[in-house]
Amino acid sequence: MLIDTWHHIPREARGATLALGNFDGVHIGHAAVLRAAHAARPDLPLAALTFEPHPREHFRPDDPPFRLTLLTAKAAALRAAGARFVFALPFDAAFAALTAEQFVEQVLHKGIGAKHLSCGPDFAFGHRRGGDVAFLQREAEARGMGLSIVPPVQHGGEAVSSTRIRRLLQDGYPDRAAEKLGRPWEIRGTVVHGDKLGRVLGWPTANMWLGRHLEPARGVYAVTVALPDGTEAKGVANVGRRPTLGGDPETRLETYIFDWSGDIYGQEIGVRLVRFLRPDAKFAGLEELKAAIAEDARQAREALG
The missing domain is CATH 2.40.30.30 (Riboflavin kinase-like)
Structure with a gap:
């Protein structure tokens, strides 16, 4: 199920174990973040939280297009990776203005009611990216939410990232990009x-x-x-x-x-x-x-x- 709000969400989507990220491409590193969320609380529904448009599209609208997956394809890939619910929160000026604490309190805790969180070590959030994983750990713990920080997946001697996959595609190596995506x-x-x-x-x-x-x-x-x-x-x-x-x-x-x-x-x-x-x-x-x-x-x- 694709949900584009954190207000008045369906009852069955509340209290999930929640993977956090932009998830552009939904590559093998992103799949590891979803697996960690599920492994920590296999008793809970697994959900993924992402943003639409990608924050970079919001802040730098004149950049050349860079997306590996648009929303429909991204949601399908997240579901294929095990997510029962996909939260694609509208990233606009109001959302960008939320402080890191407001994001944890209003969106994750009160809005979605997440019981456990997982993310990569570089996940940053809130106004001017004011929140990092250390902040998230403190604030989540204070609200009774667990947190799994998932190290980058290594492949071919390097960390898998959306940035690296984009570069491989721009350089004409779709076969090598596919290895890091887990699919063509x-x-x-x-x-x-x-x-x-x-x-x-x-x-x-x-x-x-x-x-x-x-x-x-x-x-x-x-x-x-x-x-x-x-x-x-x-x-x-x-x-x-x-x-x-x-x-x-x-x-x-x-x-x-x-x-x-x-x-x-x-x-x-x-x-x-x-x-x-x-x-x-x-x-x-x-x-x-x-x-x-x-x-x-x-x-x-x-x-x-």
């Missing part, structure tokens, strides 16, 4: 009408805008596609601005789905980046582009097995 990185969005050029070239594509998602390395990827009917298909996708066709003002994701046909305009799909095949390139003309797409498709089929 997925861009979810609505299929929009393009200019139908792919159909003319013999490679009809499902087009999506990246929107608030992080822009990964521009280029061609072997992908799998979560289709609206719940099935998964294989394909090849391009992230870019179509330099051969004069360039687009906004980055788009164009996906050719192998061995599939149907109308999915206006429907939501998820494109999961499996392997980076080559950077975005500019071709001399449509014939050269067509040949390149054919080779991309061949390589993607090979990469996907």
Whole structure:
């Protein structure tokens, strides 16, 4: 259940064991925070508390998009990691003005009625990030709430973090990002009408805008596609601005789905980046582009097995 308030919450959501964080990407480190909350109080419902929009989006609205998971995908991943309830609290000017003590007292204690908390060692909260885990420990204990502080999960000799995963995707390593996420990185969005050029070239594509998602390395990827009917298909996708066709003002994701046909305009799909095949390139003309797409498709089929 997704809950977007801490006021008058459903009775069954009160008194939970509560994992705290931004949880962008819901990676293997975030899963450890959820497991710790459950392990401390397996008798209680497990809940996760996060913020929407991401605080960075609130404070720095002009930053380039950086999100690994938008709310629907994040909530689904938190539920898959065991959360029965997901609190996605609206992060606005009023919320940002709450002091650290008000956050503990009004939101966690009185509002949600949490019995136990878990978070990473860097969790900071309250006005100007005035509260840290030492503060949280003191204030939680004073109100009869337990607290588990979960050390960062190590993978490949480094701490797993959303920042590191973003960098791997921007550098063209979706396979390495997937190891830290615990699953392939997925861009979810609505299929929009393009200019139908792919159909003319013999490679009809499902087009999506990246929107608030992080822009990964521009280029061609072997992908799998979560289709609206719940099935998964294989394909090849391009992230870019179509330099051969004069360039687009906004980055788009164009996906050719192998061995599939149907109308999915206006429907939501998820494109999961499996392997980076080559950077975005500019071709001399449509014939050269067509040949390149054919080779991309061949390589993607090979990469996907």
